[in-house]
Amino acid sequence: MTTDASDVALPAGPHEDEPHEGGISNRLNWLRAGVLGANDGIVSTAGLVVGVAGATTDRTAILVAGVAGLAAGALSMGAGEYVSVSTQRDSEHALLAKERRELVEEPEEELAELAGIYRDKGLSEALAMQVAEELTEHDALRAHAEAELNIDPDDLTNPWHAAWASMLAFTVGALLPLLTIVLVATGFRVPVTVLAVVLALAVTGWVSAKFGYGPAKKAVLRNVGGGLFAMVVTYAIGAAIGTQIG
Numbered sequence: 001m002t003t004d005a006s007d008v009a010l011p012a013g014p015h016e017d018e019p020h021e022g023g024i025s026n027r028l029n030w031l032r033a034g035v036l037g038a039n040d041g042i043v044s045t046a047g048l049v050v051g052v053a054g055a056t057t058d059r060t061a062i063l064v065a066g067v068a069g070l071a072a073g074a075l076s077m078g079a080g081e082y083v084s085v086s087t088q089r090d091s092e093h094a095l096l097a098k099e100r101r102e103l104v105e106e107p108e109e110e111l112a113e114l115a116g117i118y119r120d121k122g123l124s125e126a127l128a129m130q131v132a133e134e135l136t137e138h139d140a141l142r143a144h145a146e147a148e149l150n151i152d153p154d155d156l157t158n159p160w161h162a163a164w165a166s167m168l169a170f171t172v173g174a175l176l177p178l179l180t181i182v183l184v185a186t187g188f189r190v191p192v193t194v195l196a197v198v199l200a201l202a203v204t205g206w207v208s209a210k211f212g213y214g215p216a217k218k219a220v221l222r223n224v225g226g227g228l229f230a231m232v233v234t235y236a237i238g239a240a241i242g243t244q245i246g
Contacts, residue, residue, distance in 0.1 A: 035208040037077050037166035039201065041173025043227045045069050046197045047234040049181045050190060054238030057186050066178040073174060078167030085159035092149075092156050099144050110144060111136055117147045176200050194231055201227045 048069040052062045103110050115132035119125060135143035145151045181193040205223035209216040 034165045034169040035204055037081075037169030038173035038204050039223060039226075040077060041070070041073060041170035042176060042197055042200050042204070043230050044073055045174035046177035046193060046227065047230040049177055050193060050231045051234030051238035053181060053190055053193075054235040055242030059182060059186075063178075063182050066174075066182070070171060070174040070178060074167045074170045077170045078163045081166040082159045082163035085157050085162040089157050089159060092151055095149050095151065096141070096145060096153060099149070100141060103140050103144065110140075114144060114147060173200070173204070190235065194228070197227050197231065198224050 045066060049062050049066045052065045056062070111129075111132055114136065115125075115129045118131050119128040123131065132143075142153055145153050177193050177197050180196045181189045184192045201223035202220050205220035206216050208214070208223075209219040
């Protein structure tokens with residue numbers, strides 16, 4: 001008994017746990033900026049306030065240092081992301097402009113180049129040329145941008161998205177150690193802050209792995225290990241300076 005090809009059930013579509021949806025470039029850009037901002041906010045502010053707490057028990061001094069660090073860090077992260085992603089976007093625009101010019105001035109060479117890309121990926125000479133011709137007829141710029149440059153012309157990186165994501169994430173991350181160390185009683189403020197930071201970094205590590213399709217354990221260990229190291233170093237420095245001044 002034979003089975004007709006039309007009777008065979010085909011897969012319903014892309015796997016749900018794989019990033020086939022559109023806009024993946026901007027999604028990863030937001031994720032990178034957000035996770036980086038949150039981690040930096042948590043670690044840098046925790047290191048700052050724990051370091052100050054190592055030098056003094058004055059709640060006002062710790063609060064002032066933490067707020068100043070939060071404001072400076074958030075603005076710095078936002079500005080840095082905007083400049084960095086703007087440079088990337090400028091490069092993308094320049095590459096697309098170059099590709100448009102080449103498609104107008106050298107259409108045959110561009111077609112051969114596109115066919116060569118698909119031939120190098122394993123297609124036969126005839127099929128590679130057929131694919132190149134059909135894609136060029138449909139949308140030549142998109143075909144070349146995606147195959148040659150790995151750029152989606154309709155999904156360029158957005159510097160404002162990255163800047164706001166980084167700045168807001170930094171602020172939210174920084175508020176956790178700042179509020180914890182200010183609100184907790186003097187004798188418990190450092191260990192409670194350390195515990196809160198460890199838990200927060202474990203969460204951001206897990207989130208980054210979840211949405212970035214990476215291993216969660218490694219991401220969590222990286223975040224927590226880096227945060228603990230920063231707090232130990234800054235507390236030791238603060239305690240040493242506080243002892244010398246005192």
